[in-house]
Amino acid sequence: MAESPMLGARCPVEWAEKIKNIAHLTGRSEAEVVREAIGALSRDLCKIMQDGLESPILSSFQVFLKN
Template identity: 60%
Template sequence: MSYSPMVGARVPEVWQLEIKAIALAAGRKEAEIVRDAIAQYLGQTDPNSVKGAIASLEDRVASLEGKLAGLGRLAL
């Protein structure tokens, strides 16, 4: 495994809460969200990882839509 240095920074509490919420919603770790944000800022985003993240979110949305439709049938 290649060496991966640690970078730390203090951020406003509201940012930290937003990072947590994004990580929870995406089913990812907070560190991944922060790394992705830094990569975007530096113009270092990997198009394949972005496509993979979008595909994953599309799958999760489709699953939630199916569950929501099932709940709608129960309510009728």
């Protein structure tokens, strides 16, 4: 399997608890839950950009994509 970069971020305790609960309920690891959420957000924001719609975090995501 190809090597994947490791990312780390601090999040509110409430998020961590939700991630842990989702992982437990779905039988997935917390890493899998976070990976899926980031992928879904990325796909959604790309779709918003393609459609020319506005999003509160769209400008931050556009900066991220340019780098």
